[in-house]
Amino acid sequence: MTTPAVKMVVAYVTAPSKEVAMTVARTTVTEALAACANVIPEVTSVYKWQGKIEEDQEHVVILKTVESKVEELSARVRSLHPAETPCFFTLAIDKITPDFGGWIVDSTNSSTAKH
Amino acid sequence: MTTPAVKMVVAYVTAPSKEVAMTVARTTVTEALAACANVIPEVTSVYKWQGKIEEDQEHVVILKTVESKVEELSARVRSLHPAETPCFFTLAIDKITPDFGGWIVDSTNSSTAKH
Amino acid sequence: MTTPAVKMVVAYVTAPSKEVAMTVARTTVTEALAACANVIPEVTSVYKWQGKIEEDQEHVVILKTVESKVEELSARVRSLHPAETPCFFTLAIDKITPDFGGWIVDSTNSSTAKH
Numbered sequence: 001m002t003t004p005a006v007k008m009v010v011a012y013v014t015a016p017s018k019e020v021a022m023t024v025a026r027t028t029v030t031e032a033l034a035a036c037a038n039v040i041p042e043v044t045s046v047y048k049w050q051g052k053i054e055e056d057q058e059h060v061v062i063l064k065t066v067e068s069k070v071e072e073l074s075a076r077v078r079s080l081h082p083a084e085t086p087c088f089f090t091l092a093i094d095k096i097t098p099d100f101g102g103w104i105v106d107s108t109n110s111s112t113a114k115h
Numbered sequence: 116m117t118t119p120a121v122k123m124v125v126a127y128v129t130a131p132s133k134e135v136a137m138t139v140a141r142t143t144v145t146e147a148l149a150a151c152a153n154v155i156p157e158v159t160s161v162y163k164w165q166g167k168i169e170e171d172q173e174h175v176v177i178l179k180t181v182e183s184k185v186e187e188l189s190a191r192v193r194s195l196h197p198a199e200t201p202c203f204f205t206l207a208i209d210k211i212t213p214d215f216g217g218w219i220v221d222s223t224n225s226s227t228a229k230h
Numbered sequence: 231m232t233t234p235a236v237k238m239v240v241a242y243v244t245a246p247s248k249e250v251a252m253t254v255a256r257t258t259v260t261e262a263l264a265a266c267a268n269v270i271p272e273v274t275s276v277y278k279w280q281g282k283i284e285e286d287q288e289h290v291v292i293l294k295t296v297e298s299k300v301e302e303l304s305a306r307v308r309s310l311h312p313a314e315t316p317c318f319f320t321l322a323i324d325k326i327t328p329d330f331g332g333w334i335v336d337s338t339n340s341s342t343a344k345h
Contacts, residue, residue, distance in 0.1 A: 162266035
């Protein structure tokens with residue numbers, strides 16, 4: 001296990017439907033903004049909106065990427081997301097296996113990622 | 116993307132039933148201890164209890180909040196949870212979109228959160 | 231809530247089937263490499279492999295442990311996983327309830343964990 005050679009993060013996004021979740025996952029991976037995505041289905045979200053407790057069915061999208069792509073990634077997710085204030089934050093990866101870490105770097109390196 | 120103006124965290128809780136999970140989610144959001152909750156269903160938990168491997172169906176509750184509410188949040192979760200030693204830990208949020216971060220601060224600010 | 235007495239982490243693994251996910255969970259808990267595991271089912275993974283976007287059904291395994299076991303844990307997961315480059319990374323636990331933290335330490339302490 002190693003501390004990542006370059007800072008890597010997990011981005012956490014919630015989406016109001018499977019379609020939006022899969023569009024975020026497919027687009028960001030295709031454009032090498034994220035190395036991979038895990039879409040967790042059937043999540044119940046609870047939040048307060050204008051003083052009232054709301055409950056929605058959502059899907060959580062976990063995106064693994066390098067820190068240097070986070071700005072672009074968050075802008076792209078916003079462009080694909082219907083909400084005015086989409087949930088988007090990152091958690092820093094502490095340690096990672098060298099081969100998986102290398103794969104994340106390659107997959108988000110626009111020049112290598114296309115081939 | 117910005118480093119949160121005030122420290123923000125994700126709290127991770129496991130609940131033995133959907134009822135307990137939703138009670139934790141609804142109560143902590145209503146009381147402005149968390150801005151929002153995502154309840155992940157149908158999780159299989161594996162752990163050792165008194166030397167024996169146990170497997171239970173559980174629900175994971177992800178709570179997004181400010182660090183300053185964590186002490187109160189963990190005490191409230193414990194008061195709603197049937198287990199003697201509930202799973203409760205936090206992960207520090209590294210970066211967040213300014214609008215979603217602002218919403219978390221507003222939603223956990225007891226004075227503003229009620230209106 | 232306290233900062234863990236010893237560094238604790240959450241390990242994040244994806245598995246191609248429920249069988250692999252449960253084998254990873256059961257084996258690592260039995261061998262005191264992790265205190266407990268949460269297996270999240272029916273996750274859709276999106277990634278690029280040799281230039282093509284792939285979508286698979288996977289299961290996410292969340293393993294809670296002490297930092298000192300991570301090297302051994304990652305090697306054991308690799309030995310149980312069919313993929314050439316399994317997804318394995320850790321996130322540092324920021325704060326934890328003293329009793330749950332104590333339980334993680336006891337459960338991953340090979341001498342105490344057996345009894």
